[in-house]
Amino acid sequence: MGRYVVRRLLQMIPVFIGSTFLIFSMMYALPGDPVRALMGDQSFDPERLASIRAELGLDKPLLLQYASYLGNLLQGDFGTEIVSGRPVADIIAAAFPVTIQLTIFAFTFTVLVGVGLGVVAGLRPNSIRDRGLLTLTLVLISMPSFVLGFLMQYLFAFQFELTTATVPEDPAITDMMLPAIVLGSLSLAYVARLTRTSMAENLRADYMRTAVAKGLPRRRIVGVHLMRNSMIPVVTFLGTDIGTLMTGAIVTEGIFNVKGVGGAIYEALFRREGATVVGIASLIILVYLLTSLLVDLLYAVLDPRIRYA
Protein backbone atom coordinates (compact mmCIF):
# COMPACT_ATOMS: atom_id res chain seq x y z
CA MET A 1 0.00 0.00 0.00
CA GLY A 2 2.68 2.50 1.06
CA ARG A 3 4.84 1.57 -1.90
CA TYR A 4 1.88 1.87 -4.22
CA VAL A 5 1.15 5.39 -2.99
CA VAL A 6 4.77 6.42 -3.42
CA ARG A 7 4.85 5.00 -6.95
CA ARG A 8 1.66 6.81 -7.86
CA LEU A 9 2.97 10.08 -6.40
CA LEU A 10 6.13 9.72 -8.47
CA GLN A 11 4.09 9.04 -11.62
CA MET A 12 2.15 12.21 -10.95
CA ILE A 13 5.23 14.39 -11.27
CA PRO A 14 5.60 14.16 -15.08
CA VAL A 15 1.85 14.57 -15.58
CA PHE A 16 1.80 17.63 -13.32
CA ILE A 17 4.81 19.14 -15.09
CA GLY A 18 3.32 18.35 -18.50
CA SER A 19 -0.11 19.81 -17.76
CA THR A 20 1.22 22.97 -16.17
CA PHE A 21 3.77 23.40 -18.97
CA LEU A 22 0.96 23.14 -21.50
CA ILE A 23 -1.00 25.91 -19.76
CA PHE A 24 2.20 27.91 -19.28
CA SER A 25 3.15 27.73 -22.95
CA MET A 26 -0.36 28.62 -24.03
CA MET A 27 -0.21 31.68 -21.81
CA TYR A 28 3.26 32.83 -22.78
CA ALA A 29 3.99 31.54 -26.26
CA LEU A 30 0.82 32.60 -27.98
CA PRO A 31 0.19 36.23 -28.96
CA GLY A 32 -1.04 38.66 -26.34
CA ASP A 33 1.46 40.51 -24.21
CA PRO A 34 0.99 41.79 -20.65
CA VAL A 35 3.75 44.37 -21.04
CA ARG A 36 2.09 45.75 -24.14
CA ALA A 37 -1.20 45.76 -22.21
CA LEU A 38 0.56 47.70 -19.43
CA MET A 39 1.17 50.55 -21.91
CA GLY A 40 -2.48 50.80 -22.77
CA ASP A 41 -3.31 52.92 -25.79
CA GLN A 42 -0.64 55.53 -25.25
CA SER A 43 2.39 55.65 -27.47
CA PHE A 44 5.47 54.00 -26.07
CA ASP A 45 9.14 53.64 -26.67
CA PRO A 46 10.04 50.19 -28.06
CA GLU A 47 13.32 50.28 -26.12
CA ARG A 48 11.51 50.85 -22.84
CA LEU A 49 9.23 47.92 -23.72
CA ALA A 50 12.22 45.70 -24.38
CA SER A 51 13.88 46.69 -21.11
CA ILE A 52 10.76 45.90 -19.10
CA ARG A 53 10.50 42.56 -20.86
CA ALA A 54 14.14 41.79 -20.04
CA GLU A 55 13.60 42.83 -16.42
CA LEU A 56 10.67 40.43 -16.13
CA GLY A 57 12.55 37.65 -17.90
CA LEU A 58 10.03 37.54 -20.72
CA ASP A 59 12.76 37.67 -23.39
CA LYS A 60 14.25 34.32 -22.41
CA PRO A 61 13.40 31.07 -24.22
CA LEU A 62 10.11 29.55 -23.10
CA LEU A 63 11.65 26.45 -21.56
CA LEU A 64 13.97 28.55 -19.40
CA GLN A 65 11.08 30.75 -18.32
CA TYR A 66 9.10 27.67 -17.38
CA ALA A 67 12.02 26.11 -15.49
CA SER A 68 12.51 29.23 -13.40
CA TYR A 69 8.75 29.47 -12.81
CA LEU A 70 8.62 25.86 -11.64
CA GLY A 71 11.66 26.40 -9.44
CA ASN A 72 10.00 29.34 -7.74
CA LEU A 73 6.73 27.44 -7.44
CA LEU A 74 8.46 24.61 -5.59
CA GLN A 75 9.64 27.16 -3.04
CA GLY A 76 6.08 28.39 -2.65
CA ASP A 77 6.62 31.52 -4.74
CA PHE A 78 3.75 32.02 -7.15
CA GLY A 79 5.24 35.20 -8.64
CA THR A 80 3.69 38.64 -8.89
CA GLU A 81 1.25 40.20 -11.28
CA ILE A 82 2.90 42.41 -13.85
CA VAL A 83 0.41 45.26 -13.94
CA SER A 84 -0.80 45.47 -10.34
CA GLY A 85 2.40 44.22 -8.71
CA ARG A 86 0.24 42.15 -6.37
CA PRO A 87 1.71 38.81 -5.29
CA VAL A 88 -0.20 35.96 -6.93
CA ALA A 89 -0.17 34.12 -3.61
CA ASP A 90 -2.36 36.89 -2.15
CA ILE A 91 -4.87 36.58 -4.96
CA ILE A 92 -4.96 32.81 -4.48
CA ALA A 93 -5.32 33.13 -0.71
CA ALA A 94 -8.27 35.48 -1.16
CA ALA A 95 -10.04 33.50 -3.87
CA PHE A 96 -9.47 29.83 -3.03
CA PRO A 97 -11.34 29.57 0.27
CA VAL A 98 -14.49 30.94 -1.35
CA THR A 99 -14.34 28.50 -4.25
CA ILE A 100 -13.43 25.58 -2.00
CA GLN A 101 -16.47 26.36 0.13
CA LEU A 102 -18.64 26.50 -2.99
CA THR A 103 -17.15 23.26 -4.31
CA ILE A 104 -17.65 21.44 -1.01
CA PHE A 105 -21.30 22.52 -0.89
CA ALA A 106 -21.85 21.50 -4.49
CA PHE A 107 -20.05 18.20 -3.92
CA THR A 108 -22.06 17.34 -0.80
CA PHE A 109 -25.27 18.20 -2.62
CA THR A 110 -24.21 16.03 -5.56
CA VAL A 111 -23.35 13.04 -3.41
CA LEU A 112 -26.36 13.12 -1.10
CA VAL A 113 -29.08 13.89 -3.61
CA GLY A 114 -27.45 12.11 -6.56
CA VAL A 115 -26.80 8.83 -4.78
CA GLY A 116 -30.16 9.04 -3.02
CA LEU A 117 -32.09 9.48 -6.26
CA GLY A 118 -30.00 6.80 -7.94
CA VAL A 119 -30.74 4.28 -5.18
CA VAL A 120 -34.46 5.05 -5.24
CA ALA A 121 -34.59 4.52 -9.00
CA GLY A 122 -32.08 1.67 -9.24
CA LEU A 123 -33.93 -0.56 -6.77
CA ARG A 124 -36.86 -0.74 -9.17
CA PRO A 125 -35.46 -0.67 -12.71
CA ASN A 126 -37.98 0.32 -15.40
CA SER A 127 -40.59 1.42 -12.87
CA ILE A 128 -42.31 4.78 -13.17
CA ARG A 129 -39.95 6.42 -10.69
CA ASP A 130 -36.97 5.00 -12.59
CA ARG A 131 -38.20 6.43 -15.89
CA GLY A 132 -38.99 9.69 -14.13
CA LEU A 133 -35.45 9.93 -12.83
CA LEU A 134 -33.95 9.15 -16.23
CA THR A 135 -36.03 11.89 -17.83
CA LEU A 136 -35.24 14.40 -15.09
CA THR A 137 -31.51 13.75 -15.28
CA LEU A 138 -31.55 13.92 -19.08
CA VAL A 139 -33.12 17.37 -18.86
CA LEU A 140 -30.55 18.45 -16.25
CA ILE A 141 -27.65 17.20 -18.36
CA SER A 142 -28.90 19.03 -21.43
CA MET A 143 -29.05 22.37 -19.62
CA PRO A 144 -25.66 24.07 -19.66
CA SER A 145 -24.93 25.49 -16.21
CA PHE A 146 -25.43 29.09 -17.31
CA VAL A 147 -28.93 28.26 -18.48
CA LEU A 148 -29.78 26.60 -15.18
CA GLY A 149 -28.08 29.42 -13.29
CA PHE A 150 -30.16 32.15 -14.89
CA LEU A 151 -33.31 30.07 -14.58
CA MET A 152 -32.72 29.68 -10.83
CA GLN A 153 -31.75 33.32 -10.47
CA TYR A 154 -34.87 34.43 -12.31
CA LEU A 155 -37.19 32.13 -10.35
CA PHE A 156 -35.76 32.39 -6.86
CA ALA A 157 -34.47 35.95 -6.84
CA PHE A 158 -36.82 37.84 -9.18
CA GLN A 159 -40.09 35.88 -9.15
CA PHE A 160 -40.31 34.42 -5.64
CA GLU A 161 -37.81 36.87 -4.10
CA LEU A 162 -36.43 34.23 -1.76
CA THR A 163 -32.77 35.19 -2.22
CA THR A 164 -30.77 38.04 -3.62
CA ALA A 165 -29.74 37.78 -7.27
CA THR A 166 -26.06 37.93 -6.48
CA VAL A 167 -24.06 36.74 -3.52
CA PRO A 168 -23.07 39.61 -1.19
CA GLU A 169 -19.47 40.57 -0.45
CA ASP A 170 -19.24 38.66 2.81
CA PRO A 171 -21.42 35.63 2.09
CA ALA A 172 -23.28 33.73 4.78
CA ILE A 173 -23.64 29.99 4.31
CA THR A 174 -27.20 30.30 3.05
CA ASP A 175 -26.11 32.73 0.33
CA MET A 176 -23.94 30.03 -1.20
CA MET A 177 -26.73 27.47 -1.46
CA LEU A 178 -28.18 28.54 -4.80
CA PRO A 179 -24.81 28.80 -6.61
CA ALA A 180 -23.79 25.45 -5.14
CA ILE A 181 -26.96 23.75 -6.35
CA VAL A 182 -26.48 25.19 -9.84
CA LEU A 183 -22.83 24.15 -9.87
CA GLY A 184 -23.55 20.64 -8.65
CA SER A 185 -26.62 19.83 -10.70
CA LEU A 186 -24.84 18.48 -13.78
CA SER A 187 -22.71 16.15 -11.68
CA LEU A 188 -25.79 15.24 -9.70
CA ALA A 189 -27.48 14.01 -12.86
CA TYR A 190 -24.45 11.90 -13.79
CA VAL A 191 -24.10 10.50 -10.28
CA ALA A 192 -27.79 9.58 -10.12
CA ARG A 193 -27.58 7.83 -13.49
CA LEU A 194 -24.39 5.96 -12.62
CA THR A 195 -25.75 4.84 -9.26
CA ARG A 196 -29.00 3.75 -10.85
CA THR A 197 -27.34 1.73 -13.63
CA SER A 198 -24.82 0.15 -11.31
CA MET A 199 -27.48 -0.82 -8.75
CA ALA A 200 -29.81 -2.20 -11.40
CA GLU A 201 -26.98 -4.32 -12.80
CA ASN A 202 -25.89 -5.64 -9.40
CA LEU A 203 -29.45 -6.52 -8.37
CA ARG A 204 -29.10 -9.59 -10.53
CA ALA A 205 -25.72 -10.62 -9.08
CA ASP A 206 -25.25 -14.01 -7.43
CA TYR A 207 -24.27 -12.53 -4.08
CA MET A 208 -27.58 -10.71 -3.96
CA ARG A 209 -29.49 -13.96 -4.43
CA THR A 210 -27.35 -15.54 -1.71
CA ALA A 211 -27.99 -12.65 0.66
CA VAL A 212 -31.73 -12.88 0.08
CA ALA A 213 -31.67 -16.69 0.45
CA LYS A 214 -29.77 -16.39 3.74
CA GLY A 215 -32.70 -14.41 5.02
CA LEU A 216 -30.75 -11.20 5.72
CA PRO A 217 -32.90 -8.18 6.49
CA ARG A 218 -33.54 -6.02 3.42
CA ARG A 219 -31.86 -3.01 4.99
CA ARG A 220 -28.62 -4.95 5.26
CA ILE A 221 -28.88 -6.43 1.77
CA VAL A 222 -29.29 -3.03 0.17
CA GLY A 223 -27.19 -0.99 2.56
CA VAL A 224 -24.17 -3.26 2.78
CA HIS A 225 -24.15 -5.79 -0.03
CA LEU A 226 -25.66 -3.84 -2.86
CA MET A 227 -24.42 -0.34 -2.04
CA ARG A 228 -20.82 -1.28 -1.44
CA ASN A 229 -20.60 -3.18 -4.70
CA SER A 230 -22.36 -0.50 -6.70
CA MET A 231 -20.33 2.47 -5.57
CA ILE A 232 -17.11 1.89 -7.54
CA PRO A 233 -18.16 3.60 -10.80
CA VAL A 234 -19.75 6.41 -8.79
CA VAL A 235 -16.60 6.99 -6.75
CA THR A 236 -14.55 7.01 -9.95
CA PHE A 237 -16.75 9.71 -11.38
CA LEU A 238 -16.77 11.75 -8.17
CA GLY A 239 -12.97 11.72 -8.04
CA THR A 240 -12.53 13.33 -11.43
CA ASP A 241 -15.48 15.57 -10.73
CA ILE A 242 -13.87 17.79 -8.09
CA GLY A 243 -11.55 19.37 -10.65
CA THR A 244 -14.49 19.87 -13.02
CA LEU A 245 -16.53 21.50 -10.26
CA MET A 246 -13.70 23.89 -9.47
CA THR A 247 -13.49 25.05 -13.09
CA GLY A 248 -17.25 24.98 -13.54
CA ALA A 249 -17.21 27.59 -10.81
CA ILE A 250 -15.95 30.06 -13.44
CA VAL A 251 -19.45 30.16 -14.91
CA THR A 252 -21.41 29.88 -11.68
CA GLU A 253 -19.31 32.48 -9.88
CA GLY A 254 -19.78 34.81 -12.84
CA ILE A 255 -23.58 34.51 -12.74
CA PHE A 256 -23.92 34.95 -8.99
CA ASN A 257 -21.01 37.35 -8.64
CA VAL A 258 -19.07 35.21 -6.16
CA LYS A 259 -15.53 36.46 -5.59
CA GLY A 260 -13.72 33.18 -6.05
CA VAL A 261 -11.16 31.46 -8.23
CA GLY A 262 -13.40 31.61 -11.29
CA GLY A 263 -13.62 35.37 -11.24
CA ALA A 264 -9.90 35.72 -10.53
CA ILE A 265 -8.82 33.47 -13.37
CA TYR A 266 -11.30 35.02 -15.81
CA GLU A 267 -10.02 38.53 -15.09
CA ALA A 268 -6.40 37.44 -15.24
CA LEU A 269 -6.95 35.80 -18.61
CA PHE A 270 -8.08 39.02 -20.20
CA ARG A 271 -5.22 40.98 -18.66
CA ARG A 272 -2.83 38.26 -19.90
CA GLU A 273 -1.46 37.85 -16.37
CA GLY A 274 0.29 34.54 -16.97
CA ALA A 275 1.51 34.03 -13.41
CA THR A 276 -2.01 34.25 -11.97
CA VAL A 277 -3.58 31.95 -14.56
CA VAL A 278 -0.83 29.33 -14.37
CA GLY A 279 -0.71 29.51 -10.58
CA ILE A 280 -4.44 28.90 -10.14
CA ALA A 281 -4.48 26.28 -12.90
CA SER A 282 -1.57 24.41 -11.27
CA LEU A 283 -3.45 24.23 -7.99
CA ILE A 284 -6.60 22.94 -9.70
CA ILE A 285 -4.57 20.33 -11.60
CA LEU A 286 -2.91 19.30 -8.33
CA VAL A 287 -6.30 18.89 -6.65
CA TYR A 288 -7.45 16.84 -9.61
CA LEU A 289 -4.39 14.53 -9.53
CA LEU A 290 -4.61 14.00 -5.77
CA THR A 291 -8.31 13.20 -5.85
CA SER A 292 -7.79 10.64 -8.59
CA LEU A 293 -5.16 8.96 -6.39
CA LEU A 294 -7.58 9.05 -3.47
CA VAL A 295 -10.20 7.37 -5.65
CA ASP A 296 -7.83 4.53 -6.53
CA LEU A 297 -7.14 4.01 -2.84
CA LEU A 298 -10.85 4.03 -2.09
CA TYR A 299 -11.34 1.13 -4.52
CA ALA A 300 -9.51 -1.11 -2.10
CA VAL A 301 -11.76 -0.01 0.73
CA LEU A 302 -14.92 -0.64 -1.28
CA ASP A 303 -13.78 -3.88 -2.87
CA PRO A 304 -11.45 -6.00 -0.73
CA ARG A 305 -10.55 -8.05 -3.81
CA ILE A 306 -8.54 -5.07 -5.03
CA ARG A 307 -5.16 -4.99 -3.34
CA TYR A 308 -2.26 -2.70 -3.97
CA ALA A 309 1.17 -4.21 -3.52
Add this chain to the structure above:
Amino acid sequence: MPDTTDGKMLTAPGPAVTETVAPGPESGPAPAKARSLWSDAWHDLRRQPMFLVSAALIVLLLVISFAPGLFTSASPRHADLANHYLQPPNWGNFFAPDWLGYDGQGRSIYARIVYGARASLTVGIGVTVLVTLLGTLVGMLAGYFGGWADTILSRVTDIFFGIPFLLGALVVLTTFEERTVWVVILALAFLGWTQIARVARGAVITIKQADYVVAAKALGASTSRILLKHILPNALAPIIVVATIALGGYIAAEATLSFLGVGLAEPTVSWGGDVSTGREQLRNAPYVLIVPSVMVSITVLSFLMFGDAVRNALDPKLR
Protein backbone atom coordinates in the same frame (compact mmCIF):
# COMPACT_ATOMS: atom_id res chain seq x y z
CA MET B 1 -26.85 -5.90 -45.62
CA PRO B 2 -24.45 -4.08 -43.34
CA ASP B 3 -23.52 -1.82 -46.23
CA THR B 4 -26.74 0.14 -46.35
CA THR B 5 -27.66 -0.04 -42.70
CA ASP B 6 -24.42 1.62 -41.65
CA GLY B 7 -25.14 4.56 -43.86
CA LYS B 8 -28.71 4.94 -42.72
CA MET B 9 -28.07 4.58 -39.05
CA LEU B 10 -25.50 7.30 -39.04
CA THR B 11 -26.92 9.85 -41.40
CA ALA B 12 -27.94 12.19 -38.64
CA PRO B 13 -24.77 12.88 -36.64
CA GLY B 14 -23.06 14.22 -39.71
CA PRO B 15 -21.08 13.16 -42.72
CA ALA B 16 -17.80 12.50 -41.00
CA VAL B 17 -19.02 9.89 -38.56
CA THR B 18 -20.15 7.92 -41.55
CA GLU B 19 -16.69 8.46 -42.93
CA THR B 20 -15.03 6.77 -39.96
CA VAL B 21 -17.47 3.93 -40.25
CA ALA B 22 -16.58 3.45 -43.88
CA PRO B 23 -14.03 0.66 -43.39
CA GLY B 24 -16.64 -1.33 -41.48
CA PRO B 25 -18.68 -2.90 -44.23
CA GLU B 26 -15.67 -4.10 -46.22
CA SER B 27 -14.57 -6.48 -43.52
CA GLY B 28 -18.06 -7.09 -42.16
CA PRO B 29 -19.54 -10.55 -42.38
CA ALA B 30 -21.20 -11.71 -45.59
CA PRO B 31 -24.90 -10.81 -45.87
CA ALA B 32 -25.88 -14.48 -45.72
CA LYS B 33 -24.63 -14.76 -42.15
CA ALA B 34 -26.74 -13.94 -39.09
CA ARG B 35 -27.27 -10.20 -38.57
CA SER B 36 -24.13 -8.25 -37.82
CA LEU B 37 -23.75 -5.93 -34.85
CA TRP B 38 -24.60 -2.98 -37.08
CA SER B 39 -27.72 -4.33 -38.72
CA ASP B 40 -28.83 -5.66 -35.36
CA ALA B 41 -28.35 -2.22 -33.87
CA TRP B 42 -30.26 -0.60 -36.71
CA HIS B 43 -33.08 -3.08 -36.23
CA ASP B 44 -33.13 -2.15 -32.56
CA LEU B 45 -32.95 1.58 -33.16
CA ARG B 46 -35.96 1.76 -35.45
CA ARG B 47 -38.10 0.53 -32.60
CA GLN B 48 -36.94 3.08 -30.05
CA PRO B 49 -39.25 6.10 -29.81
CA MET B 50 -36.41 8.08 -28.21
CA PHE B 51 -34.29 7.48 -31.31
CA LEU B 52 -37.05 8.48 -33.72
CA VAL B 53 -37.87 11.68 -31.84
CA SER B 54 -34.26 12.75 -31.45
CA ALA B 55 -33.37 11.88 -35.05
CA ALA B 56 -36.32 13.94 -36.29
CA LEU B 57 -35.23 16.90 -34.15
CA ILE B 58 -31.64 16.61 -35.35
CA VAL B 59 -32.72 16.48 -38.99
CA LEU B 60 -34.86 19.58 -38.42
CA LEU B 61 -31.93 21.40 -36.78
CA LEU B 62 -29.65 20.40 -39.66
CA VAL B 63 -32.16 21.74 -42.20
CA ILE B 64 -32.45 24.99 -40.22
CA SER B 65 -28.71 25.44 -40.15
CA PHE B 66 -28.27 24.68 -43.86
CA ALA B 67 -31.11 26.92 -45.01
CA PRO B 68 -32.10 29.40 -42.29
CA GLY B 69 -33.75 31.54 -44.97
CA LEU B 70 -36.48 28.93 -45.31
CA PHE B 71 -37.68 29.58 -41.78
CA THR B 72 -37.65 33.33 -41.48
CA SER B 73 -37.59 36.30 -43.78
CA ALA B 74 -36.16 38.60 -41.11
CA SER B 75 -32.46 39.26 -40.88
CA PRO B 76 -30.77 38.36 -37.58
CA ARG B 77 -28.56 41.46 -37.81
CA HIS B 78 -31.20 44.01 -38.69
CA ALA B 79 -31.54 46.20 -35.61
CA ASP B 80 -34.48 48.57 -35.34
CA LEU B 81 -34.11 50.21 -31.97
CA ALA B 82 -36.69 52.90 -32.64
CA ASN B 83 -39.59 50.53 -33.26
CA HIS B 84 -38.67 47.26 -31.61
CA TYR B 85 -36.64 47.92 -28.46
CA LEU B 86 -37.38 44.96 -26.13
CA GLN B 87 -40.74 44.38 -27.80
CA PRO B 88 -42.28 41.40 -25.95
CA PRO B 89 -43.13 38.20 -27.80
CA ASN B 90 -46.33 37.87 -29.77
CA TRP B 91 -46.87 34.19 -28.99
CA GLY B 92 -49.81 33.67 -31.34
CA ASN B 93 -47.96 34.98 -34.40
CA PHE B 94 -46.06 31.79 -35.26
CA PHE B 95 -42.84 32.07 -37.22
CA ALA B 96 -43.27 35.81 -37.80
CA PRO B 97 -40.28 38.04 -36.94
CA ASP B 98 -42.05 39.27 -33.80
CA TRP B 99 -43.06 35.77 -32.66
CA LEU B 100 -40.46 35.56 -29.90
CA GLY B 101 -40.04 39.28 -29.39
CA TYR B 102 -37.11 41.61 -29.96
CA ASP B 103 -33.88 41.99 -27.98
CA GLY B 104 -32.30 45.05 -26.43
CA GLN B 105 -30.91 46.10 -29.79
CA GLY B 106 -34.23 45.76 -31.59
CA ARG B 107 -33.31 42.55 -33.39
CA SER B 108 -35.83 39.77 -34.00
CA ILE B 109 -35.13 37.00 -31.48
CA TYR B 110 -36.77 34.42 -33.72
CA ALA B 111 -34.47 35.31 -36.62
CA ARG B 112 -31.49 35.17 -34.29
CA ILE B 113 -32.19 31.69 -33.00
CA VAL B 114 -32.82 30.43 -36.54
CA TYR B 115 -29.51 31.84 -37.77
CA GLY B 116 -27.70 30.75 -34.60
CA ALA B 117 -28.31 27.07 -35.27
CA ARG B 118 -25.54 26.83 -37.85
CA ALA B 119 -22.75 27.89 -35.50
CA SER B 120 -23.82 25.49 -32.76
CA LEU B 121 -24.17 22.48 -35.02
CA THR B 122 -20.99 23.19 -36.98
CA VAL B 123 -18.98 23.40 -33.78
CA GLY B 124 -20.62 20.31 -32.27
CA ILE B 125 -20.21 18.13 -35.33
CA GLY B 126 -16.81 19.53 -36.30
CA VAL B 127 -15.30 18.96 -32.87
CA THR B 128 -16.77 15.46 -32.66
CA VAL B 129 -15.31 14.52 -36.06
CA LEU B 130 -11.84 15.83 -35.24
CA VAL B 131 -11.85 14.34 -31.76
CA THR B 132 -12.95 10.96 -33.10
CA LEU B 133 -10.26 10.90 -35.78
CA LEU B 134 -7.45 12.04 -33.49
CA GLY B 135 -8.55 10.00 -30.49
CA THR B 136 -9.00 6.83 -32.51
CA LEU B 137 -5.58 7.26 -34.11
CA VAL B 138 -3.78 7.80 -30.81
CA GLY B 139 -5.74 5.11 -29.01
CA MET B 140 -5.17 2.54 -31.75
CA LEU B 141 -1.45 3.16 -31.97
CA ALA B 142 -1.04 3.03 -28.19
CA GLY B 143 -3.22 -0.04 -27.77
CA TYR B 144 -1.85 -2.03 -30.69
CA PHE B 145 1.87 -1.40 -30.39
CA GLY B 146 2.06 -1.33 -26.60
CA GLY B 147 5.51 -0.89 -25.02
CA TRP B 148 7.21 2.45 -25.51
CA ALA B 149 4.61 3.82 -27.89
CA ASP B 150 1.92 3.09 -25.33
CA THR B 151 3.88 4.59 -22.44
CA ILE B 152 4.53 7.83 -24.29
CA LEU B 153 1.07 8.19 -25.84
CA SER B 154 -0.67 7.30 -22.58
CA ARG B 155 1.37 9.88 -20.65
CA VAL B 156 0.54 12.53 -23.25
CA THR B 157 -3.13 11.55 -22.91
CA ASP B 158 -2.85 11.84 -19.12
CA ILE B 159 -1.34 15.29 -19.44
CA PHE B 160 -4.15 16.56 -21.65
CA PHE B 161 -6.71 14.76 -19.49
CA GLY B 162 -5.34 16.54 -16.42
CA ILE B 163 -6.28 19.96 -17.79
CA PRO B 164 -9.89 20.74 -16.93
CA PHE B 165 -11.73 21.19 -20.24
CA LEU B 166 -13.33 24.57 -19.61
CA LEU B 167 -10.18 26.08 -18.14
CA GLY B 168 -8.04 24.87 -21.04
CA ALA B 169 -10.53 26.15 -23.60
CA LEU B 170 -10.61 29.57 -21.90
CA VAL B 171 -6.82 29.81 -21.94
CA VAL B 172 -6.52 28.75 -25.58
CA LEU B 173 -9.36 30.89 -26.86
CA THR B 174 -8.40 34.14 -25.11
CA THR B 175 -5.14 34.11 -27.05
CA PHE B 176 -7.00 34.47 -30.34
CA GLU B 177 -8.07 37.93 -31.43
CA GLU B 178 -10.48 36.68 -34.06
CA ARG B 179 -12.48 33.67 -32.99
CA THR B 180 -14.19 32.11 -35.96
CA VAL B 181 -16.09 28.83 -35.92
CA TRP B 182 -12.93 27.03 -37.03
CA VAL B 183 -10.78 28.45 -34.27
CA VAL B 184 -13.34 27.30 -31.70
CA ILE B 185 -13.54 23.84 -33.29
CA LEU B 186 -9.76 23.42 -33.31
CA ALA B 187 -9.39 24.65 -29.74
CA LEU B 188 -12.06 22.29 -28.38
CA ALA B 189 -10.72 19.34 -30.37
CA PHE B 190 -7.17 20.06 -29.18
CA LEU B 191 -8.33 19.58 -25.60
CA GLY B 192 -11.09 17.04 -26.02
CA TRP B 193 -9.58 14.00 -27.78
CA THR B 194 -8.38 12.20 -24.65
CA GLN B 195 -11.64 10.48 -23.76
CA ILE B 196 -11.92 8.75 -27.13
CA ALA B 197 -8.22 7.89 -27.10
CA ARG B 198 -8.69 6.07 -23.78
CA VAL B 199 -11.78 4.21 -24.98
CA ALA B 200 -10.13 3.26 -28.28
CA ARG B 201 -6.98 2.07 -26.54
CA GLY B 202 -8.98 -0.17 -24.22
CA ALA B 203 -11.00 -1.63 -27.07
CA VAL B 204 -7.93 -2.27 -29.22
CA ILE B 205 -6.09 -4.03 -26.39
CA THR B 206 -8.99 -6.48 -26.04
CA ILE B 207 -9.37 -6.98 -29.78
CA LYS B 208 -5.74 -7.52 -30.65
CA GLN B 209 -5.76 -10.82 -28.77
CA ALA B 210 -8.75 -12.12 -30.76
CA ASP B 211 -8.26 -15.21 -32.89
CA TYR B 212 -8.99 -13.44 -36.15
CA VAL B 213 -6.23 -10.94 -35.53
CA VAL B 214 -3.76 -13.72 -34.68
CA ALA B 215 -4.91 -15.53 -37.82
CA ALA B 216 -4.45 -12.46 -39.98
CA LYS B 217 -0.96 -12.00 -38.58
CA ALA B 218 -0.11 -15.66 -39.23
CA LEU B 219 -1.27 -15.24 -42.82
CA GLY B 220 1.24 -12.44 -43.20
CA ALA B 221 -1.13 -9.46 -43.31
CA SER B 222 0.64 -6.12 -43.04
CA THR B 223 0.30 -4.05 -39.87
CA SER B 224 -1.71 -1.37 -41.64
CA ARG B 225 -4.08 -3.99 -43.04
CA ILE B 226 -4.60 -5.55 -39.62
CA LEU B 227 -5.22 -2.16 -38.06
CA LEU B 228 -7.59 -0.84 -40.71
CA LYS B 229 -9.46 -3.96 -41.77
CA HIS B 230 -9.55 -6.06 -38.64
CA ILE B 231 -9.08 -3.94 -35.56
CA LEU B 232 -10.70 -0.62 -36.49
CA PRO B 233 -14.11 -2.01 -37.57
CA ASN B 234 -14.36 -4.04 -34.39
CA ALA B 235 -13.28 -1.23 -32.09
CA LEU B 236 -15.73 1.24 -33.61
CA ALA B 237 -18.84 0.54 -31.56
CA PRO B 238 -17.61 1.91 -28.22
CA ILE B 239 -15.94 4.84 -29.99
CA ILE B 240 -19.15 5.82 -31.75
CA VAL B 241 -21.10 5.57 -28.52
CA VAL B 242 -18.73 7.92 -26.70
CA ALA B 243 -18.55 10.30 -29.67
CA THR B 244 -22.32 10.69 -30.14
CA ILE B 245 -22.86 11.34 -26.46
CA ALA B 246 -19.97 13.83 -26.39
CA LEU B 247 -21.45 15.78 -29.32
CA GLY B 248 -24.16 17.31 -27.13
CA GLY B 249 -21.49 18.24 -24.60
CA TYR B 250 -19.47 20.13 -27.22
CA ILE B 251 -22.52 22.13 -28.25
CA ALA B 252 -23.05 23.04 -24.60
CA ALA B 253 -19.36 23.90 -24.27
CA GLU B 254 -19.47 26.22 -27.28
CA ALA B 255 -22.54 27.96 -25.87
CA THR B 256 -20.86 28.31 -22.48
CA LEU B 257 -17.68 29.77 -24.01
CA SER B 258 -19.63 32.17 -26.22
CA PHE B 259 -21.59 33.16 -23.15
CA LEU B 260 -18.33 33.87 -21.30
CA GLY B 261 -17.26 36.04 -24.21
CA VAL B 262 -14.40 33.86 -25.42
CA GLY B 263 -16.29 31.74 -27.93
CA LEU B 264 -17.91 32.94 -31.11
CA ALA B 265 -18.23 36.70 -31.42
CA GLU B 266 -20.23 39.03 -33.66
CA PRO B 267 -20.91 38.96 -36.57
CA THR B 268 -21.35 35.20 -36.03
CA VAL B 269 -24.78 34.67 -34.52
CA SER B 270 -24.53 32.24 -31.62
CA TRP B 271 -27.02 31.23 -28.98
CA GLY B 272 -24.48 31.46 -26.18
CA GLY B 273 -23.60 35.01 -27.18
CA ASP B 274 -27.29 35.94 -27.25
CA VAL B 275 -27.76 34.56 -23.75
CA SER B 276 -25.02 36.85 -22.49
CA THR B 277 -26.61 39.87 -24.25
CA GLY B 278 -29.89 38.97 -22.60
CA ARG B 279 -28.58 38.81 -19.07
CA GLU B 280 -28.75 42.57 -18.51
CA GLN B 281 -32.51 42.51 -19.05
CA LEU B 282 -33.19 39.32 -17.09
CA ARG B 283 -35.46 41.09 -14.64
CA ASN B 284 -37.74 43.00 -17.02
CA ALA B 285 -37.40 41.06 -20.30
CA PRO B 286 -36.54 37.47 -19.39
CA TYR B 287 -37.52 36.09 -22.82
CA VAL B 288 -34.43 37.69 -24.41
CA LEU B 289 -32.33 35.28 -22.37
CA ILE B 290 -34.74 32.38 -22.09
CA VAL B 291 -35.40 31.79 -25.80
CA PRO B 292 -31.78 31.12 -26.85
CA SER B 293 -31.23 29.17 -23.60
CA VAL B 294 -34.12 26.89 -24.47
CA MET B 295 -32.72 26.40 -27.98
CA VAL B 296 -29.32 25.34 -26.60
CA SER B 297 -31.01 22.92 -24.20
CA ILE B 298 -33.27 21.39 -26.85
CA THR B 299 -30.33 20.89 -29.20
CA VAL B 300 -28.13 19.33 -26.54
CA LEU B 301 -31.06 17.18 -25.42
CA SER B 302 -31.65 15.88 -28.96
CA PHE B 303 -28.04 14.81 -29.34
CA LEU B 304 -27.97 13.26 -25.87
CA MET B 305 -31.12 11.25 -26.56
CA PHE B 306 -29.67 10.21 -29.90
CA GLY B 307 -26.45 9.12 -28.22
CA ASP B 308 -28.35 7.23 -25.53
CA ALA B 309 -30.38 5.39 -28.15
CA VAL B 310 -27.25 4.49 -30.12
CA ARG B 311 -25.62 3.23 -26.95
CA ASN B 312 -28.61 1.10 -26.05
CA ALA B 313 -28.48 -0.43 -29.51
CA LEU B 314 -24.72 -0.95 -29.70
CA ASP B 315 -23.80 -1.98 -26.19
CA PRO B 316 -24.52 -5.68 -25.80
CA LYS B 317 -24.25 -5.43 -22.02
CA LEU B 318 -27.36 -3.27 -21.84
CA ARG B 319 -29.53 -5.69 -23.79
